[in-house]
Amino acid sequence: xxxxxxxxxxxxxxxxxxxxxxxxxxxxxxxxxxxxxxxxxxxxxxxxxxxxxxxxxxxxxxxxxxxxxxxxxxxxxxxxxxxxxxxxxxxxxxxxxxxxxxxxxxxxxxxxxxxxxxxxxxxxxxxxxxxxxxxxxxxxxxxxxxxxxxxxxxxxxxxxxxxxxxxxxxxxxxxxxxxxxxxxxxxxxxxxxxxxxxxxxxxxxxxxxxxxxxxxxxxxxxxxxxxxxxxxxxxxxxxxxxxxxxxxxxxxxxxxxxxxxxxxxxxxxxxxxxxxxxxxxxxxxxxxxxxxxxxxxxxxxxxxxxxxxxxxxxxxxxx
Amino acid sequence: xxxxxxxxxxxxxxxxxxxxxxxxxxxxxxxxxxxxxxxxxxxxxxxxxxxxxxxxxxxxxxxxxxxxxxxxxx
Numbered sequence: 001x002x003x004x005x006x007x008x009x010x011x012x013x014x015x016x017x018x019x020x021x022x023x024x025x026x027x028x029x030x031x032x033x034x035x036x037x038x039x040x041x042x043x044x045x046x047x048x049x050x051x052x053x054x055x056x057x058x059x060x061x062x063x064x065x066x067x068x069x070x071x072x073x074x075x076x077x078x079x080x081x082x083x084x085x086x087x088x089x090x091x092x093x094x095x096x097x098x099x100x101x102x103x104x105x106x107x108x109x110x111x112x113x114x115x116x117x118x119x120x121x122x123x124x125x126x127x128x129x130x131x132x133x134x135x136x137x138x139x140x141x142x143x144x145x146x147x148x149x150x151x152x153x154x155x156x157x158x159x160x161x162x163x164x165x166x167x168x169x170x171x172x173x174x175x176x177x178x179x180x181x182x183x184x185x186x187x188x189x190x191x192x193x194x195x196x197x198x199x200x201x202x203x204x205x206x207x208x209x210x211x212x213x214x215x216x217x218x219x220x221x222x223x224x225x226x227x228x229x230x231x232x233x234x235x236x237x238x239x240x241x242x243x244x245x246x247x248x249x250x251x252x253x254x255x256x257x258x259x260x261x262x263x264x265x266x267x268x269x270x271x272x273x274x275x276x277x278x279x280x281x282x283x284x285x286x287x288x289x290x291x292x293x294x295x296x297x298x299x300x301x302x303x304x305x306x307x308x309x310x311x312x313x314x315x316x317x318x319x
Numbered sequence: 320x321x322x323x324x325x326x327x328x329x330x331x332x333x334x335x336x337x338x339x340x341x342x343x344x345x346x347x348x349x350x351x352x353x354x355x356x357x358x359x360x361x362x363x364x365x366x367x368x369x370x371x372x373x374x375x376x377x378x379x380x381x382x383x384x385x386x387x388x389x390x391x392x393x
Contacts, residue, residue, distance in 0.1 A: 103338065110345045110362060240361075247365040254335055254372040261328045261379045263386040266321065273320075 003062040010055030017048035034120040036226065042127040043223045046134065053135040057142025064147055068293055076276040077293065079195070079268075085275050091136040095249065097129035098215075102246050130219055137212060151195045152205040160184070165191045165198035192288030204259065207252050214245035321383060328380035332373040339373065342366030 021044045024030075025037050032040065060083055069078040080088070101122050108115050115122075143149070154162045163182060167175040168190035179186040191198075196205075218238045225235060260269045271277040282290045345351060346363035 107338070107341060107345075110351075111341065112350065244361065244365075247361075247369070250335065250338075251368055251372050254332065254369070254376050257328050257331060258372070258376040258379050261324060261376070261383050263379075263383050266383065269324065270320075 003059045007055050007059040010052045014048045014052040018045055021045055035123055038120070038124050038127055039223060039226055042131065043227050045131060046220060046223065049131050049135050050138045053138025054142045056135075056139040057144075058146065060139070060143045061146035068296070070279075071276055075279045077279055077282055078275050079271040079277040080275045082275055085273065087136045087139060088272060090132055091140075094129045094133035094136065095253065097125060098133060099246065099250055099253070101126040101129065102243075103250070106243055106246070127223075130223075133212075134216060134220075137216060152201055154201055161191050162198055162202055164188065165193065166202045169193075169198050192291065193286045194288040194292075195286060197286075199259070204252075204256065207248075208256075211245050211248040211252055214241060215249060218242035218245065325380045325384035328376055328383070332376040332380065335369045335373040335376075339366040339368075339370035342369065 021041050025041055030037070030040075070076065071078075104115070104117070104122050105119070105126070107113070108119070163178070164184045164186065167179040167182075167184050167186055169175065170178060176186065178184070218241045221230065221238050222235070222242060224230070230238070259265065260272070267277055267281045279290075282293070342362040343366035346359050346361075346366065351359045351362070
């Protein structure tokens with residue numbers, strides 16, 4: 001109950017903060033044009049947006065049910081919670097919008113081209129999408145930190161084992177080159193894949209974290225430049241890093257889609273939309289995770305099937 | 320849904336190929352050519368990287384659209 005009250009308070013504070021900013025913007029007390037007005041509105045809404053994200057993350061984490069759900073109809077296993085699916089979709093939408101509007105701004109300047117679209121509108125959409133991305137990031141980070149969720153990271157003390165798993169996943173010639181360079185013993189069998197593949201844990205997720213951190217931090221500093229004066233030299237480099245991390249995000253999205261749209265990994269793609277993954281797929285391609293699920297399932301008595309049956313286990317639940 | 324994602328992936332890959340081309344053209348064009356390697360190199364390198372990473376996505380989208388589900392597929 002407390003968690004819902006906190007979330008409701010955060011929603012009220014967010015609406016009040018945004019409302020106050022809008023009221024001042026609409027009053028016309030400042031001689032700002034659309035661009036500057038939108039920039040101020042975005043900059044002043046940031047603390048409330050981040051606060052709402054933190055409150056949502058707290059709400060998710062504190063109401064988390066430990067255990068794994070199985071769908072009664074086909075015994076599919078839940079890989080992602082419904083909230084994770086929704087937040088991932090929102091973050092994806094925000095990211096695509098940000099890259100489209102940010103890329104538009106960058107290319108317009110680089111090519112010195114005229115644009116048929118009003119740039120004020122492009123910036124406005126950019127700020128709205130940035131707010132959405134910051135909100136979802138704050139919610140995810142808070143939720144994962146509070147729950148100690150680490151299934152997408154390399155476990156402590158298992159760096160070599162994880163790299164060996166990655167080398168096996170990459171196959172020849174990339175994997176064998178990696179194994180040779182790092183001195184990995186690839187004659188040993190590949191360690192069983194857990195809930196996420198070794199590629200997702202060692203390459204994909206760290207690059208997402210790096211690129212998103214860079215773009216959010218530099219974007220927030222750029223947005224604050226009219227509220228707090230920032231030296232021109234510093235702003236130049238911050239803008240350069242912002243554009244560079246935007247290109248990095250574009251590259252990462254290409255790689256992410258390449259990975260997710262491979263025919264053999266289509267069930268993983270479906271699981272990101274529905275939350276469910278077929279049991280046979282987990283058994284075949286994620287044996288480490290399947291073994292943990294089976295152990296915990298064997299430890300509890302069988303219960304009558306219901307549309308969505310939680311099976312308690314000691315380890316963590318779905319991300 | 321599989322075909323929709325294959326088409327979306329193809330469109331995104333094609334768009335990135337085009338943006339990569341624009342970036343390389345801008346980097347090698349007369350406007351940036353006089354501004355030194357610090358300003359010229361990023362669009363050229365970024366454009367090449369976008370084009371290179373778009374190719375595997377194109378390939379996987381074609382495979383996704385044309386792959387038949389195997390008998391033992393899960």
